[in-house]
Amino acid sequence: MKKIVCLTLIALLSLSMNAQRRKAKKKKPTPEELAEQAREEKLQLARLSTAQITFVDSVVVSFDELFQHLNQAANETGTVSADGFVSQLGNRHILSQRAADGRLRLFEHDLIGSEWTAEAQLKGLPDNDLQQRFPFMLSDGITLYYAAENENGLGGLDIYMTRYDADGGRYLNPENIGMPFNSEANDYLYIVDDFNQLGTFVTDRGQDSGMVCIYTFIPPVSRTTYNVDEIGEERINSLSRINSIRDTWTDQNAVAEALKRKQSLQEGEKQAYKKDFEFVVNDRLTYTSLSHFKDANARKMAEQWLKKKEALDTDSKILASMREQYAKATASEKNRLATRILALEADVVQAVSDLHALEKNIRAALLDR
Numbered sequence: 001m002k003k004i005v006c007l008t009l010i011a012l013l014s015l016s017m018n019a020q021r022r023k024a025k026k027k028k029p030t031p032e033e034l035a036e037q038a039r040e041e042k043l044q045l046a047r048l049s050t051a052q053i054t055f056v057d058s059v060v061v062s063f064d065e066l067f068q069h070l071n072q073a074a075n076e077t078g079t080v081s082a083d084g085f086v087s088q089l090g091n092r093h094i095l096s097q098r099a100a101d102g103r104l105r106l107f108e109h110d111l112i113g114s115e116w117t118a119e120a121q122l123k124g125l126p127d128n129d130l131q132q133r134f135p136f137m138l139s140d141g142i143t144l145y146y147a148a149e150n151e152n153g154l155g156g157l158d159i160y161m162t163r164y165d166a167d168g169g170r171y172l173n174p175e176n177i178g179m180p181f182n183s184e185a186n187d188y189l190y191i192v193d194d195f196n197q198l199g200t201f202v203t204d205r206g207q208d209s210g211m212v213c214i215y216t217f218i219p220p221v222s223r224t225t226y227n228v229d230e231i232g233e234e235r236i237n238s239l240s241r242i243n244s245i246r247d248t249w250t251d252q253n254a255v256a257e258a259l260k261r262k263q264s265l266q267e268g269e270k271q272a273y274k275k276d277f278e279f280v281v282n283d284r285l286t287y288t289s290l291s292h293f294k295d296a297n298a299r300k301m302a303e304q305w306l307k308k309k310e311a312l313d314t315d316s317k318i319l320a321s322m323r324e325q326y327a328k329a330t331a332s333e334k335n336r337l338a339t340r341i342l343a344l345e346a347d348v349v350q351a352v353s354d355l356h357a358l359e360k361n362i363r364a365a366l367l368d369r
Contacts, residue, residue, distance in 0.1 A: 043184070046154055047240040048233075050179040052224045055245040056258045057216040066202065066212055070191065077139045080189060085135045089286060094135040094144070095119070104131040106146060124162065124171035126150065133157065134188040140294045141281065144171065147188035152176070155184035159201065179240040192219050194291050196261045205241070215242065218258050277306060279359075281366055298365040305358045312351045319344050 029037070061069055071079050078087040084095035084106075091111035099105035099121060106122045125132060128150055134157075135146040142164045147157040159181050160174040181187055185205035192199045199219040204212050228236050239247060249255050279287040279302065290306070293299035319341065326337045 043154060046179050046182070047237055048228055049225050050236055050240040051177075051181075051220070052226055052250075053180055053220060053248060054218045054251065054254060054258075055215050055242060055248045056218065056255050057262060058213055058242075058245055060207065060211055060213050062210055063212050064210075066189075066214070069214060070189065070200065070202075077192070077194065078137065080134070080136055080191065085137055087137070089288070091286070092137070094122075094137060096131075096133045096135065103129070104133055105129075106132045106135055122171055123169065124165075125174060131157075136189065136191050138192060139194045139289075139292045141287070141292070145177075145190040146174075147186075148174070154179075154182050156186035156204075157188045158182040159187055159190045161190075180242050183241065196265060198258060198261055198265075215245070216258075216262055218254060277309070279305070279362070281363055293366075295365055298362050301358060301362045301365065305355065305362060308351065308355050308358065312348065312355060315344060315348050315351065319348060 059069070067081055078085055078092075080086075083097075084093060086093055092108065093110075094106060094108045096104050096106055097119075106125060107119045108122060109117045109119045111117075122144075126148070130149040132146055132148045135144060137144050144162050144164065146160055146162075148160050149157050153176060159177050161177050162171045162174040164171055176182060177190070181190065181201055183203065183205045185203055187201065187203045187205070189200070189202040191201070197219060199217045200214055201217070202212050202214055207213055226236050226239060231239075235247075238244070242248075276289050281287060287293065287302075290299060290302060293302045322337055322341050322344065326334055326341060329337055
């Protein structure tokens with residue numbers, strides 16, 4: 001009898017241990033669960049890399065009213081529309097349209113002389129993008145922001161930045177600009193007004209269908225991220241979502257000045273766009289302000305070029321006036337004027353040569369960036 005009881009107890013104990021082993025054994029995650037886990041890890045990594053941006057204002061509008069708000073004031077860089085970007089001079093278009101594969105891709109064409117070049121797809125942008133939309137070119141004529149949807153993004157449309165490589169004739173590998181600009185929703189139309197030092201971007205995060213939020217921010221000089229050890233994950237998560245723009249106000253004076261600039265734009269006090277000069281960088285790009293020269297060396301040379309150009313213009317006007325005087329002068333006066341005219345002509349020829357040499361050096365500095 002005792003033997004039977006012992007055998008029964010052993011059997012029950014074995015069954016219990018097997019059941020515990022089965023219970024302890026982890027359930028293999030499904031492909032969907034693995035994908036969700038990877039997505040969360042990607043989002044958390046993006047949150048921990050949130051850039052420090054000062055947002056000064058936000059306004060919610062319908063998508064139908066969006067471009068009316070964005071183009072209320074002149075931007076010396078250009079204007080945007082649902083189709084693409086047009087430079088301020090009207091000589092460059094970057095458009096979003098259907099490519100041969102049926103997907104929205106970015107194309108561009110330029111006005112050279114009086115003729116438009118054929119539309120060509122931008123080289124260097126990823127082929128795996130589901131769509132590419134809403135381009136905006138900075139005033140340097142090289143840096144391009146646009147929105148794209150792909151499997152590597154955070155969700156929906158994300159904003160990407162790339163630069164044109166003149167030597168390679170293509171755009172460099174685009175970079176996702178990360179949070180707080182990008183989110184799991186649709187984020188696009190990153191625009192910078194260099195003249196007023198104001199930036200805007202658009203998102204539909206947290207908005208009703210057909211509505212979007214336009215955020216105004218102070219463009220950063222360089223990308224700086226928050227220190228999660230100092231502020232904690234809860235706060236950085238809030239900043240990554242832009243839960244409150246006031247939380248980004250670390251410099252009240254900077255915010256106040258930015259709001260003044262924004263108000264001036266809304267009241268139409270901004271001076272009309274004017275060209276200070278025309279400096280032809282290449283067939284695709286012309287600079288019209290010193291603010292367009294982002295490279296310090298190129299800008300310094302551009303300042304020298306501008307002074308030399310102004311001096312040359314002055315000497316050319318004086319020379320033209322002296323030639324008019326010569327035509328009406330007496331014989332004795334002509335002898336006196338001839339000496340001065342010949343000397344000034346030599347100075348003008350030398351100034352033109354110096355100006356051309358300086359122009360070549362400036363272009364080299366710009367294209368070597």
